[in-house]
Amino acid sequence: MTREAVVGIDVGGTRIKTALVSPDGAVLAEAVHLTPPAVGDRLGAVAAEAVDRLVRQAGDPVELLAVGLVVPGLVDDEKGIGVWSANLGWTDLDLHGSVAASVDVPVAVGHDVRAGLLAEHRLGAAREADNVLFVPLGTGLASAMLSRGRLVTGSQWTGEIGHVVVVPDGPPCGCGERGCLEAVASAGAIGRRWSAATGLTGDAEEVARRTEAGEPEACRVWQEAVDALAAVVAPVVAATGTELVLVGGGLARAGDTLFEPLRAALRARLGRRAEVAVEAAALGDRAGCLGAATIALDLVGR
Numbered sequence: 001m002t003r004e005a006v007v008g009i010d011v012g013g014t015r016i017k018t019a020l021v022s023p024d025g026a027v028l029a030e031a032v033h034l035t036p037p038a039v040g041d042r043l044g045a046v047a048a049e050a051v052d053r054l055v056r057q058a059g060d061p062v063e064l065l066a067v068g069l070v071v072p073g074l075v076d077d078e079k080g081i082g083v084w085s086a087n088l089g090w091t092d093l094d095l096h097g098s099v100a101a102s103v104d105v106p107v108a109v110g111h112d113v114r115a116g117l118l119a120e121h122r123l124g125a126a127r128e129a130d131n132v133l134f135v136p137l138g139t140g141l142a143s144a145m146l147s148r149g150r151l152v153t154g155s156q157w158t159g160e161i162g163h164v165v166v167v168p169d170g171p172p173c174g175c176g177e178r179g180c181l182e183a184v185a186s187a188g189a190i191g192r193r194w195s196a197a198t199g200l201t202g203d204a205e206e207v208a209r210r211t212e213a214g215e216p217e218a219c220r221v222w223q224e225a226v227d228a229l230a231a232v233v234a235p236v237v238a239a240t241g242t243e244l245v246l247v248g249g250g251l252a253r254a255g256d257t258l259f260e261p262l263r264a265a266l267r268a269r270l271g272r273r274a275e276v277a278v279e280a281a282a283l284g285d286r287a288g289c290l291g292a293a294t295i296a297l298d299l300v301g302r
């Protein structure tokens with residue numbers, strides 16, 4: 001029996017995650033590769049190889065309906081342009097054209113976090129909610145929002161809450177400014193700040209463990225991250241009527257070590273009347289490639 005499916009491709013700074021997904025959301029095959037150097041020049045080949053490999057891996061015959069590609073940074077979803085990515089080193093890259101030249105099915109292009117939220121809404125932890133702020137806390141920090149079940153997109157800057165300055169003259173950020181939320185509250189920043197304060201080496205998971213153990217320096221760095229996050233998220237929640245803050249990325253694995261103080265910090269800023277839930281995302285680091293599959297399915301009306 002031939003099965004219909006789409007391929008979702010999530011190109012990150014370190015890894016490319018790919019999945020073959022049927023219209024009912026079943027993952028028929030998946031694969032993860034290291035991101036090659038100058039990947040921006042090779043997206044057509046990356047997509048063609050992913051399609052070949054996944055279709056072979058699936059075993060049963062597959063009718064490929066579409067390909068979805070998601071990337072980080074500033075993305076023009078409608079035009080299919082990668083406007084800017086610090087990690088991947090491109091400016092105004094024709095993502096849609098590169099992939100469409102190498103596969104003979106329709107191609108959808110999107111932003112990794114926005115597409116990830118669509119996947120969480122369809123398959124994951126946001127199925128029951130229509131007013132959602134999705135904040136993956138990983139190496140970087142960006143956000144995406146659903147309002148009444150629709151993705152909010154304005155300018156290319158949409159979702160870049162990681163570059164709101166929370167500590168004037170604070171730690172340097174990858175964007176060139178200082179004291180951005182990303183430089184204080186991303187998983188990467190928490191590890192770096194704790195290492196700088198203690199002279200020890202360790203990542204955010206280490207800092208979470210030491211926070212649970214009550215070590216003062218770990219607790220201070222952790223609480224500063226939580227407070228900075230709440231200071232940026234609370235006005236967004238108040239302005240938009242967000243009911244669910246969905247936290248993803250590596251830092252969500254800290255569980256209640258993160259969620260309890262974050263709930264408290266949001267309550268302190270929003271008062272008792274605002275009923276906002278703070279929960280972990282469900283799809284983990286697959287959200288991007290499942291999101292890429294979701295926008296591909298949407299493109300062909302499935």
Ligand SMILES: [Zn+2]
Nearest residue numbers: 163173175180
């Ligand atoms: Zn920044």
